[in-house]
């Protein structure tokens with residue numbers, strides 16, 4: 001799936017998920033998929049809509065139905081790439097909040113099959129419409145985590161939207177050879193509120209601190225993952241989303257001081273899910 005997230009002099013990024021098993025690929029309605037019997041990758045695009053919630057509900061219900069019927073019972077990691085994410089829909093409501101209504105309704109319909117929410121990202125793109133892609137796996141291989149520094153997103157109060165966002169802060173995937181901790185898009189939110197509005201440096205440092213606590217040994221043990229523990233420096237396949245181009249240099253400097261020199265890291269100048277969030281970071285620990 002090609003998503004418009006880089007403009008002008010930006011560097012295009014290609015993300016490839018590999019497996020050592022034979023892969024079957026195909027199309028299903030508006031979606032495309034690849035699967036190897038253990039993991040499913042699904043991608044679908046929803047074109048621009050005046051009001052999104054109904055079409056998002058259909059998009060997600062189709063995705064969850066396909067996933068379940070193909071025998072993949074555990075959602076691992078979802079990406080929601082949303083054009084003009086904090087812009088207004090035809091009713092004047094933020095597109096992101098409109099999106100969250102449709103997503104929450106679909107998860108409510110499929111709660112019996114998918115009772116737990118996975119790690120996710122909901123971030124802006126540079127073209128209208130919504131691109132959805134995700135990884136799913138077989139029974140019993142995932143543990144979904146929350147962050148003691150943050151209110152679970154699905155418990156955000158209604159001042160952040162009529163339906164709260166449907167995602168966990170991270171998902172741990174038990175692999176046959178290796179395990180992976182998928183860290184959701186993380187921002188400078190403490191509890192349920194944005195911290196350090198207007199201050200890119202402090203938002204970036206708070207975001208990194210949130211990730212450090214999320215992936216740390218204490219938090220993993222709290223979720224029954226004894227013997228595992230990471231630090232923010234262990235994050236790889238890092239994606240950094242920066243709202244304002246003039247902030248990119250500052251964020252790059254802070255990330256350069258935080259991550260190992262060999263860390264794969266990509267920067268995108270796109271909108272974030274709240275108007276007062278300036279930066280967001282995601283990645284994978286292995």
Ligand SMILES: C=C(O[C@@H]1C=C(C(=O)O)C=C[C@H]1O)C(=O)O
Pocket residue numbers: 080120121122123153165166167184185186187189273280
């Ligand atoms: C940054 C936050 O939310 C963002 C939106 C998400 C979504 O709606 O799926 C997931 C993670 C982030 O990309 C947050 O609420 O902490």
